[in-house]
Amino acid sequence: MNIGEASKASGVSTKMIRYYEQIGLIAPAHRSEAQYRTYEDTDIHTLRFIRRARDLGFSVEQMKTLLALWHDRARASGDVKAIALEHIAELDRKAAAIAAMTATLRHLASNCHGDGRPDCPILDDFADAPPESDLPEVSARFGRANIG
Amino acid sequence: MNIGEASKASGVSTKMIRYYEQIGLIAPAHRSEAQYRTYEDTDIHTLRFIRRARDLGFSVEQMKTLLALWHDRARASGDVKAIALEHIAELDRKAAAIAAMTATLRHLASNCHGDGRPDCPILDDFADAPPESDLPEVSARFGRANIG
DNA sequence: GTAGTGCTTCCCATCATGGGAAGGTCAAGG
DNA sequence: CCTTGACCTTCCCATGATGGGAAGCACTAC
Numbered sequence: 001m002n003i004g005e006a007s008k009a010s011g012v013s014t015k016m017i018r019y020y021e022q023i024g025l026i027a028p029a030h031r032s033e034a035q036y037r038t039y040e041d042t043d044i045h046t047l048r049f050i051r052r053a054r055d056l057g058f059s060v061e062q063m064k065t066l067l068a069l070w071h072d073r074a075r076a077s078g079d080v081k082a083i084a085l086e087h088i089a090e091l092d093r094k095a096a097a098i099a100a101m102t103a104t105l106r107h108l109a110s111n112c113h114g115d116g117r118p119d120c121p122i123l124d125d126f127a128d129a130p131p132e133s134d135l136p137e138v139s140a141r142f143g144r145a146n147i148g
Numbered sequence: 149m150n151i152g153e154a155s156k157a158s159g160v161s162t163k164m165i166r167y168y169e170q171i172g173l174i175a176p177a178h179r180s181e182a183q184y185r186t187y188e189d190t191d192i193h194t195l196r197f198i199r200r201a202r203d204l205g206f207s208v209e210q211m212k213t214l215l216a217l218w219h220d221r222a223r224a225s226g227d228v229k230a231i232a233l234e235h236i237a238e239l240d241r242k243a244a245a246i247a248a249m250t251a252t253l254r255h256l257a258s259n260c261h262g263d264g265r266p267d268c269p270i271l272d273d274f275a276d277a278p279p280e281s282d283l284p285e286v287s288a289r290f291g292r293a294n295i296g
Numbered sequence: 297g298t299a300g301t302g303c304t305t306c307c308c309a310t311c312a313t314g315g316g317a318a319g320g321t322c323a324a325g326g
Numbered sequence: 327c328c329t330t331g332a333c334c335t336t337c338c339c340a341t342g343a344t345g346g347g348a349a350g351c352a353c354t355a356c
Binding site: 045048049052053055056057066069070073074075076077078080081082084085087088091092094095098099101102104105106108109112113114115116117118119120122123125126127129 | 193196197200201203204205214217218221222223224225226228229230232233235236239240242243246247249250252253254256257260261262263264265266267268270271273274275277
């Protein structure tokens with residue numbers, strides 16, 4: 001199976017398959033005589049594993065660990081669960097950051113009549129809200145939310 | 149006021165102040181004889197505005213528009229509200245994507261006894277879950293969630 | 297044998313942010 | 327007056343995961 005077929009079968013783009021190989025997430029693919037990468041069913045299985053983990057928001061680093069645990073038949077399920085729980089906690093933190101943003105924005109928007117008049121509480125808030133040091137809020141605790 | 153003081157007064161790092169100037173989000177600062185950037189209170193006001201918008205998750209492009217509207221005394225509040233609502237919708241989409249991930253992960257983790265035994269439903273799911281085309285789920289609708 | 301598709305590698309872009317080097321400037325204290 | 331240290335300048339590079347695209351082979355179908 002060439003890389004294009006492997007991509008279709010796994011749902012991982014050819015670009016990403018090559019990238020994952022380059023950074024060592026997956027082993028270098030076998031090559032045909034013409035240096036084409038070739039993939040077996042087991043490789044597709046691995047790629048699907050990666051796809052699934054990626055869809056659940058795991059980073060490449062986490063996937064490296066998960067793949068190692070997957071290949072280690074003697075691993076402790078607690079090790080896997082710990083990674084999952086840590087990731088859940090991280091996602092919860094991001095969700096909380098987003099929720100805080102939307103709550104503030106919804107409040108501001110609800111006070112903005114949103115018609116042709118220039119008066120706008122949203123801009124007023126942006127211009128006059130106290131700097132974050134006054135409120136130990138989300139952005140202070142979690143840093144810049146890289147969710148944009 | 150030099151850039152360091154402006155940074156402390158606004159909560160925007162010196163690096164980012166220079167960057168915002170470079171990409172045209174803010175006007176080039178006045179310079180001292182020694183080419184040091186100097187800032188007035190009005191500049192700090194603008195930087196705080198940016199800081200606030202950034203903390204609420206707005207992109208640089210959105211901030212550009214918001215700043216333009218802020219400086220336009222004749223703007224319609226509806227224009228501002230539209231941007232805010234669109235941003236809220238985007239944040240809600242991301243929150244939904246995160247919620248879907250955590251729901252799945254929580255379910256998998258709850259079925260994982262998480263002790264020293266190797267049996268692990270989490271890895272089993274990763275290895276055997278059907279490819280995403282079977283389920284028109286979050287990742288398919290919203291693309292790769294860049295929330296990681 | 298040629299057209300078209302697929303593969304290869306290599307470089308560049310994203311977005312917002314930080315790190316760090318090399319060198320100029322300023323204020324305080326000896 | 328000169329040194330020291332803190333500050334400023336510009337320039338380059340890195341992040342993480344992903345895509346775009348070019349130049350050049352390889353393969354397939356007709």
